Amino acid sequence: MVALVVGQMIELESLxxxxxxxxxxxxxxxxxxxxxxxxxFFTLLGPSGCGKTTILRVIAGFIDPTRGKVSLDxxxxxxSPPYERPVNTVFQSYALFxxxxxxxxxxxxxxxxxxxxxxxxxxVKEMLAxxxxxxxxxxxxxxxxxxxxxxxxxARALAPRPKVLLLDEPLSALDFKLRKDMQLELKRLQHETGxxxxxxxxxxxxxxxxxxxxxVMNAGQIRQIGxxxxxxxxxxxxxxxxxxxxxNFLPVDxxxxxxxxxxxxxxxxxxxxAQAARGMQAAGGTVTMxxxxxxxTLEPPEGAMxxxxxxxxxxxxxxxxxxxELAEGxxxxxxxxxxxxxxxxxxxxxxxxxxxxxxxxxxxxx
Amino acid sequence: MTDVATDSAPDLGxxxxxxxxxxxxxxxxxxxxxxxxxxxxxxxxxLVYSFLTPGDYGGVVWEFSTKAWxxxxxxxxxxxxxxxxxxxxxxxxxRSVKLSILTMILAFLFGFPTAYFIATRPRGQRDVWMLLxxxxxxxxxxxxxxxxxxxxxxxxxxxxxxxxxxxIEQPIQMLFTEFSLLLGMTYVYLPLMILPIYASMERLxxxxxxxxxxxYATRLEVLRxxxxxxxxxxxxxxxxxxxxxxxxxxxxxxxxxxxxxLMLGNLIELQFGQLRNWPLGAALSLTLLVLVTxxxxxxxxxxxxxxxxxx
Numbered sequence: 170m171v172a173l174v175v176g177q178m179i180e181l182e183s184l185x186x187x188x189x190x191x192x193x194x195x196x197x198x199x200x201x202x203x204x205x206x207x208x209x210f211f212t213l214l215g216p217s218g219c220g221k222t223t224i225l226r227v228i229a230g231f232i233d234p235t236r237g238k239v240s241l242d243x244x245x246x247x248x249s250p251p252y253e254r255p256v257n258t259v260f261q262s263y264a265l266f267x268x269x270x271x272x273x274x275x276x277x278x279x280x281x282x283x284x285x286x287x288x289x290x291x292x293v294k295e296m297l298a299x300x301x302x303x304x305x306x307x308x309x310x311x312x313x314x315x316x317x318x319x320x321x322x323x324a325r326a327l328a329p330r331p332k333v334l335l336l337d338e339p340l341s342a343l344d345f346k347l348r349k350d351m352q353l354e355l356k357r358l359q360h361e362t363g364x365x366x367x368x369x370x371x372x373x374x375x376x377x378x379x380x381x382x383x384x385v386m387n388a389g390q391i392r393q394i395g396x397x398x399x400x401x402x403x404x405x406x407x408x409x410x411x412x413x414x415x416x417n418f419l420p421v422d423x424x425x426x427x428x429x430x431x432x433x434x435x436x437x438x439x440x441x442x443a444q445a446a447r448g449m450q451a452a453g454g455t456v457t458m459x460x461x462x463x464x465x466t467l468e469p470p471e472g473a474m475x476x477x478x479x480x481x482x483x484x485x486x487x488x489x490x491x492x493x494e495l496a497e498g499x500x501x502x503x504x505x506x507x508x509x510x511x512x513x514x515x516x517x518x519x520x521x522x523x524x525x526x527x528x529x530x531x532x533x534x535x
Numbered sequence: 536m537t538d539v540a541t542d543s544a545p546d547l548g549x550x551x552x553x554x555x556x557x558x559x560x561x562x563x564x565x566x567x568x569x570x571x572x573x574x575x576x577x578x579x580x581x582l583v584y585s586f587l588t589p590g591d592y593g594g595v596v597w598e599f600s601t602k603a604w605x606x607x608x609x610x611x612x613x614x615x616x617x618x619x620x621x622x623x624x625x626x627x628x629x630r631s632v633k634l635s636i637l638t639m640i641l642a643f644l645f646g647f648p649t650a651y652f653i654a655t656r657p658r659g660q661r662d663v664w665m666l667l668x669x670x671x672x673x674x675x676x677x678x679x680x681x682x683x684x685x686x687x688x689x690x691x692x693x694x695x696x697x698x699x700x701x702x703i704e705q706p707i708q709m710l711f712t713e714f715s716l717l718l719g720m721t722y723v724y725l726p727l728m729i730l731p732i733y734a735s736m737e738r739l740x741x742x743x744x745x746x747x748x749x750x751y752a753t754r755l756e757v758l759r760x761x762x763x764x765x766x767x768x769x770x771x772x773x774x775x776x777x778x779x780x781x782x783x784x785x786x787x788x789x790x791x792x793x794x795x796x797l798m799l800g801n802l803i804e805l806q807f808g809q810l811r812n813w814p815l816g817a818a819l820s821l822t823l824l825v826l827v828t829x830x831x832x833x834x835x836x837x838x839x840x841x842x843x844x845x846x
Contacts, residue, residue: 229745230748231745249642251745251749252750252751252753255747258745258749260742260745260746262740262742264740264743265746266743266747266761268744268764277750277752278750278751281747281750281756298841303761325750326749329750329751414822424679
């Protein structure tokens with residue numbers, strides 16, 4: 170693979186933020202270090218209260234970190250006030266100025282930067298076209314729909330051509346269908362403008378759909394950074410595997426590891442090859458292995474890797490979910506995509522076997 | 536069944552409308568009655584009196600005359616009999632308007648930052664601050680005015696401290712000047728400015744302020760382009776609430792002006808009292824009412840034009 174030389178755009182270095190004093194100290198950020206490349210669509214993903222929005226607010230300049238550094242293209246960002254940082258934010262509530270029209274909202278940042286009237290007018294026109302809001306230019310912001318407000322907020326933040334665009338759960342107020350459309354729209358805008366996007370969400374679908382890389386956060390710490398595929402298929406620990414998608418967790422005996430590969434023994438006694446998370450112990454003891462529901466299949470019970478009783482068969486449109494009570498205890502869910510002409514070949518209450526390919530299981534760091 | 540329902544539905548609607556009209560009239564009646572008896576009635580009497588001739592020992596003689604209204608702006612020279620501008624009245628009128636406007640401006644300059652400060656405190660603290668603003672309001676106006684007097688009189692606290700510190704050698708004459716009126720009225724009416732500004736500021740979405748900062752607006756630009764336009768209805772309301780009672784102020788100029796710095800309220804009292812010219816007093820009162828009405832119309836127009844949409 171050819172290594173692309175990319176300037177490191179935003180660097181967070183052991184960022185720590187605590188609120189409160191004495192016994193009521195709350196640590197919002199705990200030693201967070203991330204390097205975000207230029208032109209990257211980077212997502213901070215985590216449950217609410219995990220500190221992802223705090224990171225955005227530190228970058229934007231609305232709060233100062235307790236410790237740590239933030240640099241943009243090598244220059245220290247923390248010393249300048251918010252209005253001097255080449256960084257713009259799309260707020261969760263959009264925060265459009267209600268006393269201005271759509272066009273005036275988009276022009277605001279440009280006017281504050283003292284751009285010439287001609288340039289302001291041209292950029293506003295360009296931005297309106299980019300977010301497909303040209304006809305709405307003279308409307309007041311309370312005369313347009315939520316999705317349109319969202320697009321105006323985007324255009325307003327993009328108009329001054331920031332080096333980095335921060336997006337704080339911008340899609341959470343939209344309904345499902347609009348959200349799906351906007352996800353693709355955001356991806357398109359990021360591609361067309363070439364601006365680095367830092368996107369905050371608690372929605373794993375959003376994170377997987379749009380991002381180049383995802384940082385999964387919990388309790389103020391980064392748990393894993395990787396591509397959506399990496400995060401989904403190779404979670405390093407239980408929290409990440411659990412937070413992203415559905416997963417089956419199996420207790421296994423770790424027999425040994427060689428590089429990325431691990432050899433484990435299932436509770437049923439079957440030995441199988443699996444992937445090992447980085448930085449885990451070499452061998453010995455009981456560890457947890459994660460297997461995605463779509464990576465396992467149902468088989469006749471004779472000679473299968475594991476076996477159990479089929480407790481529920483749930484039809485959910487695109488897929489069918491099979492819930493199996495394992496003979497060794499615990500539940501295992503298998504997901505199979507439905508296809509035309511497919512017959513219902515497994516009955517509830519039936520004894521079934523389970524199988525998955527070698528290397529599919531992911532041994533987690535505990 | 537369905538036929539009956541559809542037939543009777545319109546009737547029911549009409550009846551309900553009629554009933555709600557009656558109820559509304561009934562609910563309004565007590566307030567209308569009080570306004571009629573206690574406001575409109577006396578106002579009509581004042582209007583009638585302003586067109587009558589003054590009696591020798593106060594009261595009025597039932598003889599039509601427009602002299603009182605003439606006297607508001609012009610007076611006949613006692614010796615030459617020529618008409619000339621009524622300087623005494625006009626200077627009082629001018630002082631009233633001038634001091635009211637200045638008080639309004641001062642109250643805004645002090646009140647706006649205060650309201651901003653309170654509105655940006657954590658939610659639990661705001662009520663405490665508002666309480667501190669309101670406490671003086673529960674004290675008698677006269678007592679508060681005398682307190683100001685004690686503060687600024689020649690042997691008062693301020694002068695004593697300044698002399699003791701060696702800043703000045705002779706006490707500064709502050710009492711019985713326009714300065715003392717300005718100080719007294721600003722102090723008394725400041726809460727009326729803070730309250731409405733605070734009310735609109737509390738509703739202000741402060742993420743808008745963050746958005747403006749984020750979009751390269753400096754502190755001053757945020758204030759001018761975002762905060763001020765959005766709390767403008769509160770500022771206009773506060774200005775009117777200060778301006779109107781200032782125009783008619785009586786106690787403050789009486790105590791702090793010491794009879795030297797008359798305002799419209801004092802002039803009116805003088806006509807009904809010592810000078811025994813009730814029609815002129817009535818005409819001056821109505822002049823005051825006209826000034827207030829103009830101010831209120833200005834308020835209604837400003838708010839009506841741009842206030843409604845984004846409150």
